[in-house]
Amino acid sequence: ETDSAEPDTPGARGTARPAPTGDQTDDDETAPGTDTDAAPEDDAPPVDQPTAVFKAPRPPVDQPTTMLKLGKPAPESKPEPEPKPKPEAEAERTSKFVALKPLDEPRPKPEVTAAVPQVGPERTTQQPLPPKPPLDLLAELTNTPPPPPSPLRTVARRVKIWTPLVLLLIVAFAIAQSMRPLPSPTLALTAEDSYTFDGGKVSLPWPTQGQGWMDVNGIGTMGDFGKQTPVAIGSVAKAMTAYIVLKDHPLKSGEEGAKITVDALAEKEGGYNKQGESTLNTVKQGDVLTERQAIAAIMIPSANNIARLLARWDAGSEAAFIKKMNDTAKELGMKNTTYTDASGLKETTVSSAEDQVKLGNELVKIPALMEITSMGQWIDPSGQKWYNYNYLVPYTGIGIKTGTTSAAGGNLLFAARKKVDGETVTVVGAILGQHKAPIIKTVNDVSKVALLAAEDELKSAKILKKGDVVGYVDDGLGGHTPVVLTRDVTAVGWSGFKVKLSFAADDVPHTAKAGTKVGTLTVGDGEGGAVKVPVTLQKDLTEPGFTDKLTRVS
Template sequence: MWDAPRQAPAGGFRPESVRWDAAPGAAHQGAAPHGTAPHTAAPQAGAPQGAAVPVRPVQSGPWEVAVPQAPAPAPPVAEAGKRPKRRGLMIVLVAALVLVVGVVAGQLIRPVPDPTVKLSLASGHVFPGAAPALPWPAVGQSTVYVDGLGTMGSSGGSAPTPTASVAKVMTAFVYLRDHPLATGQSGPVLAVSPQGVAEIPARKRRGESLLGITAGQRLTERKALEALLIISANDLAHELARWDSGGDQPFVAKMNAAARELGMTGTRYTDPSGYDSGTVSTAEDQVKLLRAAMKVPAFTEIVNRRAYVPDDGSPARPGGNVLVGQYGVVGGKTGYTDAAGGNYVFAARRKVGGVPTLILGAVMAQKSPSAQGAVAAAGRLIQAVEGSMTAATLAPKGARVGTVDDGLGGSTPLRAASAVTVVGWPGLRVSVGIQGDPPHQGAAGERVGQVTAGAARVPLVLGSALDEPSYLKRLIRVN
């Protein structure tokens, strides 16, 4: 047995496809007839010319001839492209799911807005009629102010004029600001200075109002302030300046600084008692000062007394503010010098329509032999002002006057804990507002704010339970 050399002859016949080891007699089985060329398979259609083509062996006589076979078909193009498309679709779906989850989580964990209060009433009320005509003094200057409403009227211009002892309101205000005195307490015990005692004879010769301090005398802070404000003791004005600042000039500097802070643009202090005619102010400025002073409890307690009662058992001494206890007057300060004339500042409290109302005023530069000329003029003003005051009820107790807005579309009613009553006088427009800092949650009846109507302050309570916004509202909010 032998193998033919593996060299393709001409005509495309490949010897390596011929095997000579067939069994005897096999050459005649299926042999081609004599003179007929052996059968060979035609090349497969579509095969490139000159390329090797697989052949399938066939037996022809004593050898096997390989017949070319068709190549395996390529996978369909459509099937090959489905997997990448499915993978891309899955990526998009997962990304969308992550985005949705992120948005939902972000909406739910964002802080909810702070609730706010809104007014349901009109923002103002106008009292019908013409403004009242008040009995203003024929000379000097004067002004009347109603706390929470504003100035009711003024007369006489605004030129600075000597204050006389009305300056002691600022002396007490500055001293109490730096040395607070609790309600009902006497405060520290203070010893009068030798300098103050030495000045007494000269002060008596000038006719100043005095307590008459003596060597070694000791006074509590409260008693010193009572002598200052009730009997208008000049000697105590200078003693308070020394106790606070070591002398008149540094204390006067503090008085002027306080005046600037209060917006008293027409005021200048040159001494703590007001005896010096260089200490000047205006009626309007003195009302600004009295408003601030009446917020100090110790001051209001002292100026509401009609007499000074010494600690040593000596007789009581009446004060100059004879209107205390009349027409609702709860305090004030008188002053007089030849240069200043009669001066008086006053505070009166009245209930108008059940609303507590504070009336403040000043009458200055009255041509009278004492401060009583100014006191009398102020008495006429106070009566006229109180007669002109009127009230209007904007909402009864329990009425819905506002809402709590949760910031996401929800609201809870607010109801008035008492009647909303506004005070004023004919021709006046009074603003109505609402204030409050409500919680995120609250029970019905809980106080959460107030309505302001001029001088009136009416508490507001929740009309129903206040709850935080629901999860749905948090999820769909766009703000």
């Protein structure tokens, strides 16, 4: 590079210069890439700053392919002393660029060789490599080759990978199991679920006609006779009328209840007609009867006009009330019963002795009604006295309802209470279809015989003692806490009868102290005369442990 301002010519930089003088050595041409300028005479004045051309060292080659062209590197010759530059004339102050190779000669393409001598530091161009497994790459980086694959190493590698994940899942599962809501504890019976009284089956003295059924309320059926088919029941139908009215308008013991105004139709129907219909003929339109008085009117003098008045008062119309009667019969399981009127005067109102006893078992649970039906006589608001057609009241203490028509014959739904070894039990019976005149007396007589015989058959037996383990509380996860009786259990029954035992659980907690009441043992098949004994925890009730929570499956 020089300071010459002369234009460039092809193949060289700067301008042409005169032929070298005799002071230059021929050795300058033996080293490629060197150049010297002719020196002017010694006495020439110096121009600006002398330009000296030194022997240029070969630049380092950055591509291995250069050696293909150059072959073996030439031995580096020792630099020779350069002649002392002479000042040149101003007109001759020029420089010349001598190219090592022609500039327009195409550069040779690089060739790949197995081993290429390098000039200067080694530099290579790397091609992208395929991805390597992490362990191989790690071994390569640490200069440690990966171990050779084997089944054992494969298993060990998988164990290292999966063990933390499995442990994490186990911990999450354990936390979830321990946090789940506990199942509700239940009460289970371990004692025998029944007890059979000694002796053969009881045979009651039934009449020779009609049909009948006898239950001990809440305990079971003592006996029956006749085919249980639908037959006309007469005024016994008023028992269902009273039951629905008292369900819709409950009446407490000794209470008079709501006031009911007598309408014109009730007054009109009050007189005895050609059919000899029973009515309350002392009422006039505008009179007021209490609910208790109206119930007494249909259950003792069997007043048909008041039964229809109650139906209109309760449901708005007798038709709507009759629908209620039939719906209630279905609810009670009275499969052979159909009501077509509220009084029972129509022969199409039919039932069976079994069905009427099902209704009677519900009626004896209503104290206000039993107060009325146990009366031997009733005095209406006008002061007139009416006698109860149920002659059994002096023997039974309670009675329910009679019903007699020429088509239905004599029918009676009755009940009686008796104490058996301190336990009060209620006997409920029905006898239908007694046509021997006088029918009302006949049905009362045959019912009395059967009822007194049933009461004589009643007896008690101690079947469990206080402190006996009769069951356990199940916590739902396999834990069982025993429960015991708080007193002796005495069952009431009769010869050959099998009494049922069952549990009724309270709201059992997850934890409780020993002695806490958790339920009731019931001896019998229902309410009424069934014996009920509280049961308590024998020991403390505790929550399930962590292991039980962890292993639960539901």
